[in-house]
Amino acid sequence: MRHIISILLENEAGALSRVSALFSARGYNIESLAVAPTNDPSLSRMTIVTSGTEEIIEQIIKQLNKLIDVVTLDDMTEGKHIERELMLVKVNSGDEKREELKRLVDIFRGRIIDVTIDTYTVELTGDSEKLDAFLKAIGEAPILEVVRSGTIGILRGAQALQG
Amino acid sequence: MASKNKEKVELTGAEILVAALKCEGVKEIFGYPGGAVLHIYDALYRQNDINHIMVRHEQAATHAADGYARASGKPGVVLVTSGPGATNAVTGIATAYMDSIPMVVITGQVPTNLIGVDAFQEVDAVGITRPCVKHNFLIKNVKDLALTIKKAFYVATTGRPGPVVVDIPKDITAQKTEFDYPETISMRSYAPVDIADKSGIGNAIDFLLAAKRPMIYAGGGVIIDNASTELAETMHLLGFPLTHTLMGLGGYPATDKQFIGMLGMHGTYEANLGMHNCDVLLAVGARFDDRVTGNVDKFCPTAKIIHIDVDPSSISKNVKVDVPLVGRVSALLREINALLKPRKNEIDTEALKEWWAQINEWRSKDCLKYDKQSEKIKPQYVLEKLYEITEGDAYVTSDVGQHQMWAAQFYHFNRPRRWINSGGLGTMGFGLPAAMGVQLAFPDATVACVTGEGSIQMCIQELSTIKQYSLPIKIINLNNGYLGMVRQWQEFFYQRRYAMSYMESLPDFVKLAESYGHAGFKITKPEDVEGALKEAMKIKDRAVFLDFITDPDENVYPMIPAGGGQNEMILV
Numbered sequence: 001m002r003h004i005i006s007i008l009l010e011n012e013a014g015a016l017s018r019v020s021a022l023f024s025a026r027g028y029n030i031e032s033l034a035v036a037p038t039n040d041p042s043l044s045r046m047t048i049v050t051s052g053t054e055e056i057i058e059q060i061i062k063q064l065n066k067l068i069d070v071v072t073l074d075d076m077t078e079g080k081h082i083e084r085e086l087m088l089v090k091v092n093s094g095d096e097k098r099e100e101l102k103r104l105v106d107i108f109r110g111r112i113i114d115v116t117i118d119t120y121t122v123e124l125t126g127d128s129e130k131l132d133a134f135l136k137a138i139g140e141a142p143i144l145e146v147v148r149s150g151t152i153g154i155l156r157g158a159q160a161l162q163g
Numbered sequence: 164m165a166s167k168n169k170e171k172v173e174l175t176g177a178e179i180l181v182a183a184l185k186c187e188g189v190k191e192i193f194g195y196p197g198g199a200v201l202h203i204y205d206a207l208y209r210q211n212d213i214n215h216i217m218v219r220h221e222q223a224a225t226h227a228a229d230g231y232a233r234a235s236g237k238p239g240v241v242l243v244t245s246g247p248g249a250t251n252a253v254t255g256i257a258t259a260y261m262d263s264i265p266m267v268v269i270t271g272q273v274p275t276n277l278i279g280v281d282a283f284q285e286v287d288a289v290g291i292t293r294p295c296v297k298h299n300f301l302i303k304n305v306k307d308l309a310l311t312i313k314k315a316f317y318v319a320t321t322g323r324p325g326p327v328v329v330d331i332p333k334d335i336t337a338q339k340t341e342f343d344y345p346e347t348i349s350m351r352s353y354a355p356v357d358i359a360d361k362s363g364i365g366n367a368i369d370f371l372l373a374a375k376r377p378m379i380y381a382g383g384g385v386i387i388d389n390a391s392t393e394l395a396e397t398m399h400l401l402g403f404p405l406t407h408t409l410m411g412l413g414g415y416p417a418t419d420k421q422f423i424g425m426l427g428m429h430g431t432y433e434a435n436l437g438m439h440n441c442d443v444l445l446a447v448g449a450r451f452d453d454r455v456t457g458n459v460d461k462f463c464p465t466a467k468i469i470h471i472d473v474d475p476s477s478i479s480k481n482v483k484v485d486v487p488l489v490g491r492v493s494a495l496l497r498e499i500n501a502l503l504k505p506r507k508n509e510i511d512t513e514a515l516k517e518w519w520a521q522i523n524e525w526r527s528k529d530c531l532k533y534d535k536q537s538e539k540i541k542p543q544y545v546l547e548k549l550y551e552i553t554e555g556d557a558y559v560t561s562d563v564g565q566h567q568m569w570a571a572q573f574y575h576f577n578r579p580r581r582w583i584n585s586g587g588l589g590t591m592g593f594g595l596p597a598a599m600g601v602q603l604a605f606p607d608a609t610v611a612c613v614t615g616e617g618s619i620q621m622c623i624q625e626l627s628t629i630k631q632y633s634l635p636i637k638i639i640n641l642n643n644g645y646l647g648m649v650r651q652w653q654e655f656f657y658q659r660r661y662a663m664s665y666m667e668s669l670p671d672f673v674k675l676a677e678s679y680g681h682a683g684f685k686i687t688k689p690e691d692v693e694g695a696l697k698e699a700m701k702i703k704d705r706a707v708f709l710d711f712i713t714d715p716d717e718n719v720y721p722m723i724p725a726g727g728g729q730n731e732m733i734l735v
Contacts, residue, residue: 010352013301014289025294055479062476068298068318071352163351 002031003057004076004083004153007046007064008163011037015069019046022067028052028060032085032128032150043071043163047152049128071163080156087124087131090145091138094118101138108134119144127151171341176305176331177206179342180269183312185212186344189240191231191603192216193224197244198284199271202336216603216632219624221248223596225255226622229264230597233583234558235604236389238265238319245271246284249330250291254590256326257295261587262410263387265324267315268292274334275303288330297325305338310345317348322355323474324387358490359475361498367445367469367486368502374443375514376521377403380426380455383410383586384448384472384492386579391415393496394447400503402515404522406434408449410586413576418555423522424531427455428723429568432530432732433522435721438463439729440521446470448492451481452587461728471495530721530734531572539714540689542566542641545696546573549611549639552696557609557637558583558601562594562618565647566639568719570613592621595638599625602634609637609700616642616669626679629706636706637699640672643715651718655733676708683708 009015016035023030031049038045050060057075064070076083093101094117105112105122108130114121124134128151135146155161174182180203184192193216196204207215218224221243228239239259243252249270259266270292273282289301298318300311311329319327371377379401385394391414398405398421405415406426415422424431426438438444444466449455456462462482470477470484471492478487488495533543546569549557559574560583561567567584576582583601585593598612619640629636641647649664676683682702686695686709699707720735 013303014293017290018293021293055483059476059480062478066474066476068350068353 001054001057002049002051002077004081004151005048005050005061005064005073006076006153006161007048007073008038008043008071008161009046009067010069010071011042011044012069015044016046018067018069019048019064022063023050026059026063028056032148034150034152040163047150049151072161074155074161076153076155079159081153082156083127083151083153084125085128085131085151086149087134088147089122089124089135089143091120091122091142092118092144093120093142097142101142104134104137108137110134171343173339174342175202175206175339176308176336177202179305179308179340180312180331180336181206181210181213182342183309183344184240187312187316188237189213192240192242193218193227193231193600194242195221195224195244195248197248197271199245199273199333200242200248200269200336202333203242203269203271203331215242216599216628218596218628220622221251222254222592223599223622223625223628225252225266225268226258226590226593226596227600227603228266229255229259229593230560230583230600231604232259232264232266232600233597234580234601236580238267238316239600241266241268243268243270244284245273245288246286248284249286249288253292253295254592256292256328258585258588258590258593259326260295260297262383262585263324264326265319266326267319268326268328270328270330272301272330272332275332276334278332288328292328295326296328299328299330301330302332302335305335305340308335309342313345313348314350317350318353322353355473356490357494358498360489363486363488364495364498364502367488367499368506370443370467370469370486371401371445371503372506372509373511374403375511376440376442376518377401377445377515378437378441378443378466379403379405379445379447380408380438380449381405381411381414381447382408382449385411385414388448388473388492389579390448390491390493390496391579393493393500396500397496397503400500400507401510403445404437404519406430406437408452408455408586409571409584411449412571412582413579416577417575418577423526425571426729428457429572429719429721432528432721432734433525435723435729435732436525437522441466444468446472446484447496448472450477453481456482457723457727457729457731461730463729528734532735533717537689537714540686540692540711542569542643542711542713542717543573544689545639545641545692545711545713546570546613548693548696549613550574552693552700553609553611557581557611558598558605560584560594560597560601560610560612562614562621563589563591564615564618565651565717565719566613566615566618566641569641591618594618595622595625595636598636599629599632599634602636603632611637611639613639613641615647616640616644616666616672617646623675626676626681626706630680633704634706635703638676638706638708640708640710641713642669642672642710643713643717644669645715648719654718655722655724672708672710676706681706681708683710685710685712687712
């Protein structure tokens with residue numbers, strides 16, 4: 001099953017590699033990983049999307065907790081949460097499909113953020129499934145480049161992950 | 164030097180490191196100098212409180228510090244230079260990591276401005292050691308040095324202990340700042356507790372009292388947490404049989420009748436069948452290693468499992484447990500003992516009596532028997548005699564292979580911290596340098612290094628260190644001319660195709676030992692074994708190399724073949 005694990009870790013050189021090395025050394029999956037500093041400059045927030053059996057997820061969480069740089073973490077999948085991913089897509093818009101592409105971007109509530117005679121660059125946010133759906137809708141043919149940020153997530157309600 | 168001192172003096176990074184080590188109570192450092200650590204060596208030269216042991220290879224420095232830590236319970240400290248100094252230390256760091264041994268390893272690094280440019284003797288020590296340390300640090304500012312050393316010792320010695328590497332660039336060891344060593348430390352991301360959660364204890368007691376065929380399986384956690392007294396009380400209250408892992412030996416007295424031998428791949432018949440047939444298993448500071456469980460699908464098929472461990476990630480990692488108890492072994496056993504005491508009468512003594520009758524029947528099989536009439540020296544016999552002559556009171560280090568298993572089976576460890584071996588990583592070359600560390604921690608004790616002609620050659624250069632520091636180590640070389648455990652597997656599972664397991668061109672170990680200034684004896688007949696051992700014990704001013712020429716065909720029994728269950732043992 002797919003799990004979204006949010007981690008607060010010390011914002012120190014090497015902290016990211018401790019987490020990624022843990023996943024590779026123990027053979028765990030990483031679907032995506034996003035990391036950046038928080039409002040507290042001494043902390044980084046990392047969101048990992050992973051998958052595995054319940055036993056594997058339990059081990060992943062225990063092993064992450066064991067890392068000295070990890071301050072706290074939460075398996076978001078267990079509670080109500082919001083997840084978002086940002087995607088930038090450069091598409092070939094030079095042919096008769098230019099109008100249809102524009103309509104699709106509107107339907108998915110995306111924005112065209114750069115235009116040339118032959119291309120559109122589209123910005124789209126949403127959960128991963130929505131981004132997948134957009135790519136499916138426009139088809140393989142016009143895509144020149146896809147950049148995705150990886151998923152980030154936050155708990156619904158007043159609850160917050162704090163260091 | 165401590166923080167009480169009002170008037171702050173400016174010290175160099177090197178001086179701060181040495182002062183910090185003194186504050187930690189460090190008496191011995193094991194190391195080897197080189198360019199990046201010259202300032203540190205100069206600071207060591209200018210003081211007399213810390214004794215530096217000069218090894219002949221950095222691997223030996225880490226093993227010696229490891230042996231020192233295992234025997235004394237104090238953290239081992241290592242100092243090596245950058246580049247090859249650090250990489251040579253890695254095997255010893257990984258060895259300590261696998262067995263949860265507290266160690267602080269200081270690695271020199273190229274100056275800050277040269278990091279990342281492939282400088283001479285530059286290696287990413289923090290990157291290379293990351294998977295085999297509990298934690299590591301790169302110092303980027305001399306002002307962080309004292310606090311980082313404090314953190315390193317704190318992390319290495321608390322919770323589930325382990326090695327911590329501190330990488331210090333050369334320029335930082337020359338820069339000056341005020342020295343202020345904190346007396347205590349707390350880290351928001353690391354806060355080990357004595358007991359994480361008491362809620363499972365009641366459940367555990369109920370399982371233990373309802374047991375009809377109970378087993379206690381105790382590992383290295385008992386030794387590391389100095390929990391032998393608590394364990395002995397649990398054993399006394401319950402009257403249950405106990406088996407030890409390789410790492411647990413000595414946690415509970417081996418000569419006590421409730422001890423039924425080591426378990427696992429080369430465990431006793433009674434211990435493995437006891438595990439296979441038990442209905443309640445109390446695992447104490449053990450981690451269900453594959454050498455213990457055999458095939459996990461066939462492991463303890465009828466047992467409810469209670470697991471005490473300080474590391475939550477050890478719980479339900481390999482084997483799903485019913486009652487997890489996270490915390491220090493000593494603290495949890497104390498809780499359990501207190502609750503058991505008033506309910507002792509609830510133990511099903513009738514069922515327990517039957518269970519003991521069954522265990523004793525298995526025991527009567529005498530699974531460790533060997534041919535005592537042989538004209539060749541049997542390795543088991545050497546170890547039995549070693550046990551007798553040292554009255555079970557020696558510190559025994561070992562390397563890895565058949566001799567290690569025989570030492571575990573035939574030297575009956577009655578006290579913790581006497582059995583010093585590389586259990587998790589299985590590092591050949593560990594035994595001799597580890598013995599140096601043990602002998603330095605306990606100068607008057609008898610220290611025996613049980614080894615083989617394969618393992619001993621992996622760190623044999625340390626005969627020189629041993630001479631330099633006059634360490635009277637007894638080297639018990641069980642020389643069968645083969646990498647015995649490899650040969651045994653090839654005999655059993657590869658139709659006797661002995662690929663690369665025969666050792667040719669062995670040195671004359673007697674002459675070799677003598678050339679270093681030690682005593683050496685070669686023993687070829689069983690009737691000379693006892694005399695040679697007695698003779699060796701009399702030599703106190705140098706090491707003794709006893710080269711026992713043993714039966715090359717002897718195998719370690721019992722044996723659970725890979726993939727087998729605990730009831731599927733090959734017996735002699």
